[in-house]
Amino acid sequence: MEKSAQPASMDNALSGTVTCPACGLLCDDLVVENTDGNIKVRQKGCAKSVTFFERPQQNPSPRIAGKTADLQSAIKKTAEILRNANQPLITGLGTEAHGMRAIMSLADRAGATLDHMNSNSTIRNTLVLQNSGWQVCTLTEVRNRVDLLVIVGTDIVSLFPRFFERHVWNEQSMFGQDTAAREVVYLGGRDIDTTPGISPKGVQPGILPCDIARLPEVVAALHALVSGKKLLAENIAGIATGDLQKLADRLLAAKYSVIAWSAAALDFPHAELTVQNITGLVVKLNNTTRSSGLPLGGNEGDISANQVSTWISGYPVRNSFMRTYPEYDPYHFATARQLDSNEADALLWVSSFNPERLPPSCKVPSVVIGHANMTLAAEPDVFIPVGTPGIDHKGTMFRSDNVVSLPLAKLRESTLASLSEVITAIENALKEQQAC
Ligand code: SF4
Incomplete structure (x- = not known):
């Protein structure tokens, strides 16, 4: 897999104004400084944005069963886990629009169910909008x-x-x-x-x-x-x-x-x-x-995930491709229910903005695709670190009010692939395995 070759927008310099994806307001007036890959918020920040941008840059390796692995092997192993599952669950979904598009395509191929880490909250609004x-x-x-x-x-x-x-x-x-x-x-x-x-x-x-x-x-x-x-x-x-x-x-x-x-x-x-x-x-x-x-x-990309899911499948999350066509069910497709009832037999957790949003404990084969600074309580079968949208790579995100989308900038060079690159590579590997 080739990593995208976007130029860094700046090095060791103050930025122009950038968009902060640390909460759904997506303030687009921040000025930040990149010093050898470490970002400092210089103007218009808040405590939450400082936490988001100023985490020290890390570049961990992927892991399989706790052992360091190369990215291709981790992608192949993830595809195997999805291929061997009857009802995989892709959840967390802490990503921006491009990452979510890739996830929708993978879910379609894998017959997966989708849920967002904030769905317990967002469903309260979705039910009213639908009704x-x-x-x-x-x-x-x-x-x-x-x-x-x-x-x-x-x-x-x-x-x-x-x-x-x-x-x-x-x-x-x-x-x-x-x-x-x-x-x-x-x-x-x-x-x-x-x-x-x-x-x-x-x-x-x-x-x-x-x-x-x-x-x-x-x-x-x-x-x-x-x-x-x-x-x-x-x-x-x-x-x-x-x-x-x-x-x-x-x-x-x-x-x-x-x-x-x-x-x-x-x-x-x-x-x-x-x-x-x-x-x-x-x-x-x-x-x-x-x-x-x-x-x-809009926190953790919940509105972006719902927007992309709706325009591609006709439904917001919680939805599923397990019958080969999209279905929507805010009760049956909840992460906790899927795991507690043993309906899900593989878990893929995504959190690219926030290293503190960790996957639920589970007994099924699990994959975590997450923020580079993530410390996991239990080692999953596969861990793949990805770049942070709005810092390590570009992206697009929907603001709290649902109708305004804003571009996220790349602020520094990173060796980490973006979530959409990793997910697309997993889908391609799964396609190859299914053809065998
Ligand atoms: S965390 Fe929210 S309020 Fe603070 S700068 Fe970022 S978008 Fe604005």
């Missing part, structure tokens, strides 16, 4: 339009650190809005960091706290109030009904409200019903004013 659709906006619309931001069940910044800096308290907007006059309200959650919601003028955000597990009733109550219903209860999950009524009135009076949530934070049974109440509330508001939902996601 009733939704009215959501881009981050650009937030930057330029929002006058009232309601945040449900999260502080946003623990998952998306520069959200307020880039999209709420931005000094300039396209239509001359006084962005510092924007209102922010946190609805639900406890002990979350609400200081980023303080406006540049020092205005405190509204805070209506409740336990995350009680959000379903709180959001349903807000939906009812916005719809003009009267509630007899004096409080909902500890929030005074009068305070919820005031929030409903503010939403109805706003010119462009945005209701944001992160599905990852809505970690309770049937959270999709709460997402559906949020989106139903947005629909109701649009009868008389303008409002949008803002589902925040």
